[in-house]
Amino acid sequence: MTDNKTHVYLMPGMAANSSIFEGIKLPSSQFVAHTLDWFVPEKGMSISDYAEKMCEKIEEPNPVLLGVSFGGMLVQEMAKIIPTRKVIVVSSVKSKHELPKRMIFAKYTKVHKLLPTGLVNNVELLAKYAFGETVTKRLHLYEKYLSIRDKYYIDWSIDQIVNWDQEVPEEHIVHIQGERDAVFPIANIKDCIPVKNGTHTMIIHRARWFNEHLPTIILK
Numbered sequence: 001m002t003d004n005k006t007h008v009y010l011m012p013g014m015a016a017n018s019s020i021f022e023g024i025k026l027p028s029s030q031f032v033a034h035t036l037d038w039f040v041p042e043k044g045m046s047i048s049d050y051a052e053k054m055c056e057k058i059e060e061p062n063p064v065l066l067g068v069s070f071g072g073m074l075v076q077e078m079a080k081i082i083p084t085r086k087v088i089v090v091s092s093v094k095s096k097h098e099l100p101k102r103m104i105f106a107k108y109t110k111v112h113k114l115l116p117t118g119l120v121n122n123v124e125l126l127a128k129y130a131f132g133e134t135v136t137k138r139l140h141l142y143e144k145y146l147s148i149r150d151k152y153y154i155d156w157s158i159d160q161i162v163n164w165d166q167e168v169p170e171e172h173i174v175h176i177q178g179e180r181d182a183v184f185p186i187a188n189i190k191d192c193i194p195v196k197n198g199t200h201t202m203i204i205h206r207a208r209w210f211n212e213h214l215p216t217i218i219l220k
Helices: 049-057 070-078 103-110 122-133 139-145 151-162 207-219
Strands: 007-010 031-035 065-066 086-091 175-177 191-194
Touching: 007 070, 049 070, 070 086, 070 151, 086 122, 086 207, 103 151, 139 191, 191 207
Parallel strands: 007 031, 007 065, 065 086, 086 175, 175 191
Antiparallel strands: none
16 A cells, blocks of 8 residues: 655664654545654674664655664664654754764774663663763653663664764755754754754654654654
């Protein structure tokens, strides 16, 4: 059966599951939203190998891919493998040059390998890694959102982020960035749609903004 609806695949950020998109409501007359979830990578997998595996979950031709944070890097890698209608990255980066200095520092010093990722069941710590926020309130919410607690997956993700090697952004990527993003500061980002007061978790906390603007951004 063919329909004229636009299929949108939503990829969450590091350690987060697809419940982060529960506030996102695209008009069902025009769109079909599909959610993707992380799996634990096989040993030695690169981000492009991982993207290839994730592409197997895409069932529609020419989908729109939307990825948040590390998920934004992943959908850019996926778009090198399959044809897409549009790629939208949220709270993310489009090349290694947009990474903050502390991540570039980590790449060369390997300091990220010393992070206590064995404590991934400590949700406060995980939220600090994944969202760049110190979480004291709403901990139960973060427990719900950050359900991927596998140490190997977390180590792998941090390593892929700091070593991401994309020199030049692919053309036609739409980048939505919060003005108060603490993980990927907007000061390093070129060519984006800024969201006033948006933080790294704006896909959750500013869902109304996305519901208002995403349909136009997707169809533009």
